Amino acid sequence: KLVENFYNSTCPNVESIVKDAVTKKFKQEFITAQATLRLFFHDCFVEGCDASVIIRSPNGNAEKDASENLSLAGDGFDTVIKAKEAVEAVCPNIVSCADILALATRDVITLVGGPSFNVELGRRDGLVSQASRVEGKLPTSNFDLNQLNTIFSHHNLTQTDMIALSGAHTIGVSHCDQFANRLYPSIDPTLDSNYAQQLIAICPQNPHPDTVFQLDLQTSGIFDNLYYKNLVSGKGLLSSDQVLFTNPKSRSTVLDFAKNPKEFNDAFVIGMKKLGRVGVKTGNKGEIRRDCSKFNSS
Numbered sequence: 111k112l113v114e115n116f117y118n119s120t121c122p123n124v125e126s127i128v129k130d131a132v133t134k135k136f137k138q139e140f141i142t143a144q145a146t147l148r149l150f151f152h153d154c155f156v157e158g159c160d161a162s163v164i165i166r167s168p169n170g171n172a173e174k175d176a177s178e179n180l181s182l183a184g185d186g187f188d189t190v191i192k193a194k195e196a197v198e199a200v201c202p203n204i205v206s207c208a209d210i211l212a213l214a215t216r217d218v219i220t221l222v223g224g225p226s227f228n229v230e231l232g233r234r235d236g237l238v239s240q241a242s243r244v245e246g247k248l249p250t251s252n253f254d255l256n257q258l259n260t261i262f263s264h265h266n267l268t269q270t271d272m273i274a275l276s277g278a279h280t281i282g283v284s285h286c287d288q289f290a291n292r293l294y295p296s297i298d299p300t301l302d303s304n305y306a307q308q309l310i311a312i313c314p315q316n317p318h319p320d321t322v323f324q325l326d327l328q329t330s331g332i333f334d335n336l337y338y339k340n341l342v343s344g345k346g347l348l349s350s351d352q353v354l355f356t357n358p359k360s361r362s363t364v365l366d367f368a369k370n371p372k373e374f375n376d377a378f379v380i381g382m383k384k385l386g387r388v389g390v391k392t393g394n395k396g397e398i399r400r401d402c403s404k405f406n407s408s
């Protein structure tokens with residue numbers, strides 16, 4: 111079981127060390143925020159929150175090499191590696207990379223204007239990181255409400271948790287290929303028509319593969335509840351975003367979060383705490399990695 115004060119006697123300043131390293135990185139690269147938040151999600155849904163996604167393999171067959179993870183931005187990995195280096199300088203071999211990722215994620219959310227919250231600690235780092243084990247574990251942008259609910263329920267996350275955590279798309283971007291099927295060959299009728307034209311202008315039929323569009327067009331660098339207001343007005347970028355409003359089973363929660371930012375923030379914090387408990391290894395399971403990108407044995 112995780113506890114908030116896990117490092118109180120072994121590394122009492124871990125939270126401020128991580129926060130300083132993350133803040134420094136964020137000031138250099140603001141995309142640190144979205145990159146770290148998405149990294150945490152992808153880590154927790156595959157093998158649990160154990161930093162398995164951070165392992166680098168010379169053979170290109172680690173979890174991060176799976177197709178689903180190729181669009182994870184490098185700045186998220188770099189944030190954890192930098193924060194770990196800062197922690198190792200003070201408390202060597204004590205703090206797991208999985209806990210550092212959890213703390214860094216809380217810190218980036220706060221840096222972009224989101225709620226702050228206490229983070230439970232005591233995770234250990236995983237010993238398995240394989241590209242072949244990712245398939246089917248992460249939701250994709252064409253999932254319908256049932257598919258979204260099912261995949262989240264495998265981790266004890268409810269529909270409300272899923273809708274609140276989808277609010278992470280209040281920051282960051284998506285590559286064109288993730289929503290091109292909503293534009294071509296015909297425009298998805300749930301899309302606002304002016305918004306659809308904006309998307310088409312940035313993402314033509316064969317875009318440069320690096321072209322991206324903001325998940326929350328007006329405030330893609332700010333953690334706010336505009337994401338939900340966008341869904342209400344037909345401006346959800348991914349099909350998996352828009353479906354939360356289109357499907358009557360989830361619509362009332364979207365409307366609640368669109369109207370009441372505090373309700374969204376509270377639900378997001380509950381969702382993040384539950385996400386942070388997914389599949390965690392404690393006690394003598396796993397290891398405390400020295401270098402977050404390598405198993406200790408390698």
Ligand code: HEM
Nearest residue numbers: 144147148151181249250251275278282283284285288350
């Ligand atoms: C509900 C199911 C979800 C689906 C289908 C989904 C899918 C996606 C897709 C397709 C992208 C764009 C990737 C790209 O092309 O670069 C994206 C970006 C992102 N996702 Fe999700 N996601 C989901 C839930 C979550 C959750 C739970 C979180 C975190 C708590 C999250 C955080 C992010 C962030 C921050 C970005 C922006 C990344 C960046 O700008 O680099 N997503 N997501």
Ligand SMILES: [Ca+2]
Nearest residue numbers: 153156158162
């Ligand atoms: Ca993991």
Ligand SMILES: [Ca+2]
Nearest residue numbers: 280326329332
């Ligand atoms: Ca926003």
